[in-house]
Amino acid sequence: MRGRRGTARAGRGGRAGVVTLASVMLLGPAGALPGQVAVADEAAEGAGAYAFAEDARRIDGAASTAESVPLEPGRTYRSTLPASGTVYYRLELDGTTSAYASATVVPPAGRTASVIDGVKVSVQDGEGRSCDVDTASFGTAGSRHPVAAWAMREISPRRSLCQEAGTYYLSVERVDPDGAGSSPGPWETELTVVSEPPAEKAGATSAPKEWNSASPQPFPGKPERRSGGAGFARATPVGQGVWRDDIRPGQTLFYKVPVDWGRQLYATAELGGSGTGGSGYTAAALDLDLYNPVRGHVVDVGVGYDGGQKAQSLVPLPQVAYVNRYAAVRQVGAMRFAGSYYLVAHLSAAVADDFGDGPVPLTLRVRLSGAAQDGPGYAGESVPPDVFTVTEEEDREAAAEDEDTGDDAAFRALAVGGIGTGTALLAGLGVWTLVARRRAVP
Structure with a gap:
């Protein structure tokens, strides 16, 4: 797992620290032999774009x-990010919808990277005041x-702050604290903007303080065989x-899971x-990230690898709810809406x-x-x-059909027993079997 995110939010408390594995070793390129680096580079280059x-x-x-x-909500853009400096895009926003x-x-x-090398994005108002900031790095x-x-x-x-209609700006820049630069050339980027209307009725303005936080059995x-996609837009x-x-060293696979309210x-x-x-x-062979429907990072977990069977689970998250946005902890706030959540798996080169x-x-x-x-x-x-x-x-039809199968009773018993005394949130489990549309990856 990465411990890779830093966030500053206007009008909110600081972000909780990212969950870390006690056994993760920060292995950098300095400790690798030239031949080893070459093998990893070649493997990553062949893993797919x-x-x-x-x-x-x-x-x-x-x-x-x-x-x-300008960037328009609902459209996807492709751009480039230089090795140094900040690039800006314009957002024309009204005074009622969130963006x-x-x-x-x-x-x-196929190249080695610093633990904290990555990208930083922020939304600013017309006077340069920060509405929100987030960073993402490649981690350990x-x-x-x-x-x-x-x-x-x-x-x-x-x-x-940032409540009025007007012109706002999205800034994007590389995070390269040591100035060494993991790669001298520009990076390709994919940009999206999503707008969310307000709720019809004013409801609670505080996030739930408790939820079922016990981990059930996997x-x-x-x-069942299901090939992962090669990007958010092609997620399986x-x-x-x-x-x-199967995942190769240096490869990243994308899956999406429909998660309804509640x-x-x-x-x-x-x-x-x-x-x-x-x-x-x-130590950090596999990184599994969870992103929400607007590609906002929620949480991640790392899996060490010695050639044998290894497994790790994401930390338990609250149920999807509109009021999660009022939480001080960012990973809880990220579970603020229903839709397709993305599981992104990367195997280290x-x-x-x-x-x-x-x-593997x-x-x-x-x-x-x-x-x-x-x-x-x-x-x-x-x-x-x-x-x-x-x-x-x-x-929905697949979920309803699977809830009527004989195996469902066994799943319910296992789930309730694995969560803890007095908890029955898993009693209505259904198996959502989606018909995957396998898309050709260029």
């Missing part, structure tokens, strides 16, 4: 706000791969169940035996040093608990439409 959205519009970031080009901007950076694969894996950071202009009764069953849909793929998401990542007979240990560049078995165990609830009732339409809802009829 990031799949940008097909309809992404090419734009250039500006060196100053005066020359910035969420995300930047996914795609550095060249030491291998460059696509990461996303997000920032927002949020309309909230608990905020004083979802049981035989894995999965539901509750056990999903299997439901909790649990996920476990497993690495299987390499079968190559290699030896060694990579360093795994090739000890176990070769062949694929990857299993994702996804569990959803709690009954779906009504949303907040928006006074308007989000842009793009339905981004904060679970609308696929086949998803």
Whole structure:
């Protein structure tokens, strides 16, 4: 796991520290032999490129706000980020809807990286005051791969800044504290902006202080083959169940899980035996990240690897609820809306040093608990439409069918027993089996 995020928020408390593994060793390129680095580089280069959205519009970031080009909610853009300096984009926002901007950076694969090298994004008002800031880094894996950071202009009764209609700016820059630079050239970036209308009725303005925070047993069953996508726009849909793929050193796989209002998401990542007979240990071999429907980072977990079976689970998160946005802890606030949540798995290029560049078995165990609830009732339409809802009829039908199967009773008993005394949030489990549309990856 990475311990890789830093956040500053106007009018809010500081972000809670990211969960870390006590056994994670910060392995940098200085400790690797030249031959080992070359093996990792070659493996990562062959792992496949990031799949940008097909309809992404090419734009250039500006060196100053005066020359910035506008970003429209609901559209996807493709741009570049220079090795140094900040680039700006313009946002024209009204005084009623919240806006969420995300930047996914795609550095060249197959090179080592600093633990804290990455990207920083912020939304600023016309006077240069910060509305929100977020950073994302490559973390202890030491291998460059696509990461996303997000920032927002949020309309909230608990905020004083950034509430008026007007011109705002999204700034994007590299994070390179030591000045060495993990790569001298520009990075490709994918930019998105999503708008969220206000709720029809004013409700509670405080986040829930308690939720079911016990970890259930990972979802049981035989894995079903489901190839991961190569980008957010090409993420493979999965539901509750056990999903299997192979992942190569340096490769990043994307999956998306529909999570309705009131439901909790649990996920476990497993690495299987390499079968190559290699030896060694990579402390941060696999990084599993969870992103929300606007590509906002929620939480991540790391899996160490010694060539044998290893597994780790994401920390338990609260059920999806509108009032989560009022939480002081950012990972709770990120669970603020329903929609497609993204599970992004990256296998460090360093795994090739000890176990070769062949694929490693990857299993994702996804569990959803709690009954779906009504949303907040928006006074308007989000842009793009339905981004904060679970609308696929086949998803709901599959869940209803699986709840009627004989195996469901066993799942319920296992889930309730694994959560703790007096808790029955997992009593209504259904297996969401989605029909994955396998898309060709360029």
